Amino acid sequence: MDKVKRPAPRAPKTNLLGLEKTEYRGKPSTLCKGCGHDSISQRIINAVWELGLDQTQVVKLSGIGCSSKTPAYFLGHSHGFNSVHGRMPSVATGALVANKNLTAIGVSGDGDSASIGIGQFKHAMRRNLPLVYIVENNGVYGLTKGQFSATADKGQQLKYAGVNDMPALDICLEAIVANATFVARSFAGDAKQVESLLKAALSHRGIAVLDIISPCVTFNNHDTSTKSYGFGKEHQISLQELNYIPAYEEIEIDEYDDEREVQLHDGSWIVLKKLAEDYDPTDRFAAYKLLEETRTSQQFLTGLFYIDESQPDMTELLNLVDEPLASLPQEKVRPSREQLDSIMAAL
Amino acid sequence: MDKVKRPAPRAPKTNLLGLEKTEYRGKPSTLCKGCGHDSISQRIINAVWELGLDQTQVVKLSGIGCSSKTPAYFLGHSHGFNSVHGRMPSVATGALVANKNLTAIGVSGDGDSASIGIGQFKHAMRRNLPLVYIVENNGVYGLTKGQFSATADKGQQLKYAGVNDMPALDICLEAIVANATFVARSFAGDAKQVESLLKAALSHRGIAVLDIISPCVTFNNHDTSTKSYGFGKEHQISLQELNYIPAYEEIEIDEYDDEREVQLHDGSWIVLKKLAEDYDPTDRFAAYKLLEETRTSQQFLTGLFYIDESQPDMTELLNLVDEPLASLPQEKVRPSREQLDSIMAAL
């Protein structure tokens, strides 16, 4: 394959749309100082700004929780919907069927997606819903003051919640088993990786699951917790070095055996630079192996685990007209008098 | 390991409790003639009778569907609970916490467990609930006349429901990923295998998931369907030959490299005779590999995919008194007047 021009490291003051980053801010956060979720919000602002997306064509959806509050804190010019606990996916599904041209970012928590919400999570994967599905994973219910969620490690101890004696659900494994087409894990403390993954996810065709470990500084941040900053900083191992290259930047082709490029639906590229052993993120089976191993060894491995650009997303499968269903004029959605007459005649 | 005395092939007229098999019947079935579910009911009757279980210590639970109706058709002397759609696991959880000495058989359908019920399914796995969880899997909603369920194959066509363009959820994969400790697949048409698996499942510690392909003769039984009798008879491949050996039968130990014996919680054994390549059902990872391969190749592989007898089940983890909570006398559950006084004094 090809030699690649890296994007200019220093981001310009304004983006493709000539807007400054401040334009992409939301309301001030009401989360605890230092909450991982706030840094993820910042990553989203950066990614969307750098991609030069038009905020009015983006929607933000969430369930309930500290994490689910965050859509109020980024992209202030996008429509947002803070729905009910664990049911964000169905709301997003409806919104995207109504207007398939929207770019949808879903924000959820581990309680919201793995406990009450695992059902809708699963079916969103099956449908390959064109949604960037971010799970801000801190292993606890933050907003209700620190109970264990379904992603809490077995044997973990918390001052308030006691010991968790049940095994964790692995968001990434759950996603892949249910046929998700873009599955990655990252760490709120790793700004660069999160942003590259966000950009790639926003360019992906279908569901893109980002399981982002996002420490709850108030209820689950002591170093023994795998969801803490301390643990993350100490133990995070990146599977690859990730670089996103937008479609508009030309890229020259040429062999590099320590690199893989995967072209995304919109023509952009995600470049994966091998760090440890070689890994093929298009091999679903390799993903199982890797994730099962890291789960048992409690390794904190991050990166893009699986990607498949070949699957049609849900709205494609519905064979919808090009125009959003929501904006179709009456002529297009009300059949003719003659059509009614002929049906009446037949009954 | 050891040479093994096979149990007498011909079942005796009465069982350990001196009861005839007819004693284990339920009400007459109201399902369609030839429905796979009816044969599974028969298998349950045989297994429970041959194991000589006391029906009064068994409970039958189900959700809603043709499959979920079947508990009325077997074990007429066991308490049964036909609950609501997709929520059998939570009802079973409550019942088992109330009385951990009960043997619980849960019957569900693919719609009941994979569509509306995947959430409770997942959490039952996590908790290692001591339940024999049978999914009578026909790929459709029988009782509502043949719509696709979440286990219907992608691309499958049905006269009434049209074409299914979504990938299937694989019950066994979903179970293993969520930490189930006994996972098997079988075919309603394979009486011997179903019975061996049922017996093993009834002896297992924790959750035992049986994904039994059970043809819906009315809505999904044409040979092109992977859930049909035709397809099953034609394509079923058994991973192992399974033999269940009850605890009371002595078994002599001695090497056999084409056989594995796994001892179950109650001292009984499940003997797995290798048929194709060797397979270790205690290797979770091998299970993924196998299931993912068979899923992609649309192979119909049956057998015991995974077993782990080492995990405590939910009621063990709760550290409950030996006597069922439900039958504790008032002295044991009402603290003393002194205890109340001291609490009052402290407030």
Place this chain on the structure above:
Amino acid sequence: MSVMVREAPSDQNDQGLRVNDFNINVATVNGSGSQTSNNVLLRSLFKMGIPVTGKNLFPSNIQGLPTWYNVRVSKDGYLARRDGIEVVVCMNPATVAEDMQDCAPNGIILYDDALPIAARRKDITYFPMPVKELVKGADIAFALRDYVANMVYVGYLTYLLDIEIDEIKAALTWNFGGKQKPIEINFDMVMRGYNSAKETVENTQPYRVTRMTGYNEDKILVDGNSAAGLGALFNGVNLVSWYPITPSSSVADAINEYAPKLRLDPETGKATYAIVQAEDELAAIGMVIGASWAGARAMTATSGPGISLMAEFVGLAYFAEIPAVVWDIQRMGPSTGLPTRTSQGDILSTYYLSHGDTRHVLLFPATPAECFEFAGTAFDLAERLQTPVFVLSDLDLGMNLWISDKFDYPEKPMDRGKVLSEADLKELSGSWGRYLDVDGDGIANRTLPGNPHKMASYFTRGTGHNEYAAYSERSEDWEHNLERLSRKFETARTLVPAPIIDAKPGAKVGIISLGSNDPAIVEARDRLRSAGIESSYLRLRALPIGQQVRDFIASEEYDQVFVVENNYDGQLYRILVSTEPGFAHKMISVAKCDGMSLSARFVNDSILAHRQ
């Protein structure tokens, strides 16, 4: 119907015959194909111009259990369920004994001669049918035999009752969509039955049908659920997200069937609609809410259990003010109840659905034509009021075939409600409030995602918010918001379909009822009249009630106002009483709930009991 028929029912017979005025009950086994025979029977009678209803009494199972089909022919045009069966057809060994017992005095009984016959009654004429023999006689694939066997009783009835053979043939043709082979096979079997009857029977029994005019002309025969589905398609539905449940599934089925014919873009052949089978009812309503929030016309169809599961989500739509259309084809509850029996038992729980202070808009269609119409009304109201709108039909209306007026083509343009476009925002130079009541009707403006105006976006939430959709925990904001919501509810009173009132001068009795009870009320009023009791009738078509309903209840003319409904607790009665406490003393609950549609007799007797 409620306006056409006004003569008293008559059991008179001219020269000993009882013409166009009796009940037929066909007892078969479900899954045995009897549905075809019964539909053919019903359709041919309908096409003979005879007022007729067919009610299918089927079990909650797929195959092998008893099923009954009850046909009422009524020259007077009474379409309610009527007790008493004059013509009994027995095809089911499991129930033959009971079925024969149910036969009215001087009735007739047709039965498969293979059935075991209980002691015969003197007053009854028996017609054994050599079904097996006739079926053998025909050369048809073995597999099909069971299915066509039921055509034998159609043949016998055709002969005995004088049904026009051409109409039978026409009905068969219609039923099989013109496919020759099945038409022939089945018609052949009908004729074998017909001829066997002709040869073996001397037709002295009194029951006859004969062609009528003035009633069925340009009427259609259709079920309420198909009408609902068609109504949705003719009123711009964009998304149907549903989860299968009896008796609502046929709403989605109808849409599935008609949509490709009606709603594909002619140029591209692409769809202007989407049908999504959700994983459960929570997801179904969630998708409806998401789609409606984004500006689409979205609906779901369900029944009681689904309504209960939607409770939390409905509260969100109510409070965040998002349109949603939910069809509840009511079946017998509580719980799973009787999935194949009818009821109006979801009125209370739906009206107050979800925690906190909530009240919802409910529509009550009474006929297929109204199902078609209300499909549009529901969307218009949901988008105008920005709130969930429930259409409460029931199994009887939804799944049975009814004689109906042809559906009127929707003349009014669709009302998409207060949606600010980019242009509107420019005009307002971007300043607007999502929950700001600009004109006093309690309804605020909204914008749709994707609106390119920089100030279009707002944040939707189920938590407390102020007029500008900002999060707020302030008491004043909360109260202010609830005040506006109840102002909106007052507006709803003025927008929902007005009741149909048939006020009779001098009537002292007022009757309020709803939905599929209409035929029973109509007939009961005629009976009451012949008993000297004149009544006025208000058919409620929606909640909340408007001024006309209040006036009717308040009217000095009526010393008693009976609230007639098909549930156990008198649910509508409870709502009316708590809405109009001032007149509670004169309202009387007339409620019954046994899985059957109401009969005129029940209504008549209940009211009489209070007039002694």
Place this chain on the structure above:
Amino acid sequence: MSVMVREAPSDQNDQGLRVNDFNINVATVNGSGSQTSNNVLLRSLFKMGIPVTGKNLFPSNIQGLPTWYNVRVSKDGYLARRDGIEVVVCMNPATVAEDMQDCAPNGIILYDDALPIAARRKDITYFPMPVKELVKGADIAFALRDYVANMVYVGYLTYLLDIEIDEIKAALTWNFGGKQKPIEINFDMVMRGYNSAKETVENTQPYRVTRMTGYNEDKILVDGNSAAGLGALFNGVNLVSWYPITPSSSVADAINEYAPKLRLDPETGKATYAIVQAEDELAAIGMVIGASWAGARAMTATSGPGISLMAEFVGLAYFAEIPAVVWDIQRMGPSTGLPTRTSQGDILSTYYLSHGDTRHVLLFPATPAECFEFAGTAFDLAERLQTPVFVLSDLDLGMNLWISDKFDYPEKPMDRGKVLSEADLKELSGSWGRYLDVDGDGIANRTLPGNPHKMASYFTRGTGHNEYAAYSERSEDWEHNLERLSRKFETARTLVPAPIIDAKPGAKVGIISLGSNDPAIVEARDRLRSAGIESSYLRLRALPIGQQVRDFIASEEYDQVFVVENNYDGQLYRILVSTEPGFAHKMISVAKCDGMSLSARFVNDSILAHRQ
């Protein structure tokens, strides 16, 4: 309380001082540890024998947003929320301006001298507190500084109001469970505040507290949720399955805390209970139903959104007749609403919860002692009636600390209801009917899984069934079953807790209210009396209503019966009116819903308005 206090409120001051009769409002930032300071403040006043209430007004977030703590001291023993704040403590820059504005005429304001101060008012005395300086002065770990800073205002108040220092110390000791280190650190900071005040201030302001007797003796200070948890543990709870939700979580927390001390088997050290955190509310109620079906005492605690999610399952328990205890600690709905504000908005939706004809038993505790008691009552009723029982508390009662009577030890043995043992079945020689009403009270016998008798088993289902639990679609069986269920509901009327009635001779005004409104009613009645209006008061403790409630409503003595509740739609009023339509005309709804508990003033003014 409702019986103790009967003098009129007094704003009099002897020698210019206003003693034990004013409000304190402390404005802080949540997550800043102010809870400790406030609890210490409240507890020391309580221990001084002074009637006092503390209401925590906190945001739905974890850290950084404004929080207020409102303390009312009332020598007359009035514990309702009272408008007007005489003593303001400002610690939060974000709200200092508003907080100061809220100060009543002639009030005093204590503030962190680092705060920006708005224009000063003439009538107010200001007390700047050198918080930063005092904190610096003490040598404490940097991390702890923010937390102890709040002790400064405790010190200032202690000096200004004359709070007994020993009680402050005692309260601190209690609060930190005797741990010396934190006690010292905090007490030191209190004293620094105290001394700084003493040195810098000449205490001419009028507000004082002084020890009282006759009120708080052998009373306790406790929140309703802890009482509920303790009540469950003392009444044999076997399973608590719950899903976290504000404001109910502290019920499970209390059980978590006390259970190991109270409910481990002394010999084995094993648990006689289980606490299971479910994956959501559907699972929580499902587990409760499964466990109760198997014979355990099982409960869950939730709030509005959870109640909505439980709707379908509750219908199953109602119809299959399975006990279940559900605590609904009501918060502000609809939807997610205001999770940290109080309301009584779930009455209607819970009473009619689930589709089909359903009505449920609701209990309304008014005090922590009653929460403790009703925890047992709920289990007894659920097992006796074999039906779900809901205990409707609210955030105000559940999460705030209240002065309460000590809890009475449950004397009555637990009522496990009609459960047939193996012996019973032998006696009946195995013949019994699960839904057979043997004694006319509408309640049938049940057996538990595991009962070794051969005939013990039966099949439980939410579908139609006959008296022997066999599946049935027959109309008679269905009606018969619903008839029995309503007979059972009539029985419930006789078993639920009777209302507390305080009838005054000659009273023309009747007042009906429930739950945590009690203090406001008590105080309002005193005000009304001084305005010359005597009233009788019925505190409803349960639905369905029994004879005493009917008689109260029907009583000739009262020309008006006011139904007072903390929601918008007058939900209890609607239920009472539809239950007693004959007296609808004299019932008047007095409802308000702004997230705050009701004030005596609101009740008083609303009733007065109708008496002009």
